[in-house]
Amino acid sequence: MENRGRVSVFVCAGLAASIGAAVAGCRAAPALTAQQTEGRRLYEVRCAHCHQDNDLALKKVPPDLHDLFERQTLPSGAPATDEAVRRNVLTGRGMMPGFDGRFTEEQMAALLAYLHTGLR
Ligand code: HEC
Structure with missing residues (x-):
């Protein structure tokens, strides 16, 4: 797909x-721009298997990230800002692992840029 x-x-x-x-x-x-394309690659490798496929059959279904930045708040109620999403990715939440040390600053920026496209 x-x-x-x-x-x-x-x-x-x-x-x-x-x-x-x-x-x-x-x-x-x-x-997509080159940066967004890189972000999409990272999303597909690191995030999509949970957030789109839920292939671990997590009891708490990971939220759909397509309209992440179109809402005022994240599912947790935190404001839907780059800073809050970055923090969530780095530290993890509930069943979601933290990715601290797994992304360079450049990769994090690319990931956020891609999330801002609404996951095209
Ligand atoms: C192992 C499965 C898994 C992976 C991999 C994963 N997530 Fe999650 N994610 C979850 C689950 C489960 C939640 C819901 C956590 C909760 O509220 O308890 C979540 C929540 C979120 C939230 C909502 C945070 C909030 O404040 O409500 C965002 C944003 C998010 N993930 C982004 C990402 C991104 C970006 C990636 C890739 C870098 C990623 N996730 C990788 C399982 C995953």
């Missing part, structure tokens, strides 16, 4: 670049 999304982003970006115009069906999702 992820692969299909990636292919269509490339196809859309390629078409839009080659004919120099918005292509029907591609307008809704402009291509």
